[in-house]
Amino acid sequence: MTPKVALPDTIPVFPLPGALLLPRARLPLHIFEPRYLAMLEDCLKTPSRLIGMVQPCAGPTAGPGCDDNHLHQIGCAGRVTQFSETEDGRYMITLTGISRFRIRGELQGFSPYRRCEVRWDGFEKDTGPEEHDPHFDRKTFMGLLERFFILKGLDTDWDSLGDTDDELMINSLAMILDFAPEDKQALLEAPCLSTRRETLVTLIEFALRGGKDEEILQ
Structure with missing residues (x-):
């Protein structure tokens, strides 16, 4: 379960293309720009x-889902749970996902970084217990994932991955695999773990087709 944290109406936001954080997951970040150090x-x-x-x-014409400042409307807040400073003043931090x-709206002011007014309603399950995927066909999924890793030249500890709980496996893959930022947003906005797994499978299958709408490569 996510640790209980008071959810304020205003938070700083870090717009970072392709960096996905999900509830109960951990995201390491390297902070070095002056505005983000502040x-x-x-x-x-x-x-x-x-x-x-x-x-x-x-971009400015990205369409629905973006506000006037060209940020997607839905993000995920993380609590700083680890941080260390380097000798040259940079920081290595870990965010633990709390809630989407x-x-x-965005606040205007003299802050060097962006701050937004946010709403937390609609994401109550993010602060609840770990999710499970009752329809998860793990054997078929692992076979598909292995083909994707071969295609991308990736490797992993397959035994450890196979023993991982549903939520940790699906969310970790959603965060670390190299998908386009708009695809990462779709994974973030999935209403439940089953939908996120289905979205992940669709993205993997699309990659195995070489980005074409034809039968999956055998």
Whole structure:
């Protein structure tokens, strides 16, 4: 279960293309830009220590799902649970996913980083117990995943991965596999673990087809 954290109405946001954070998962980040160093310093002074990870839209004409400042409306807030400073003043931090949020609007001011008013309603299950996927065909999924890893030249500890709980496996793969930012957003917005797994399978199958709508490569 996600640790109980007070969810404020305003949080700093970190727009980072392709960086996906999901509830109960952990995301390592390397902080070095001055504006984000300031964001981290301010964040550590707050009780919640929350930073909102959000995908920038592809551009001004990205269409539905983006606000006027070209951020996707839905992101995920993480609590800073680990941090260390390097000798040259950079930080290595870990965010633990707490809950998704919906942006209500961006605050204007003198802050060097972006801050948004957010809503948390609609994402109550994010702060509840770990999710399970009752229709998860693990054997078929692992076979599909192995073909994808071969295609991409990737490797992993297959025994350990096969023993991983449903949520940890699906969410970890959604976060670390190299999909386009818009695909990452679709994985983030999936309403439940089963839908996220189905979206993940669709993306993997599309990659195995070489991005074409034809039968999956055998």
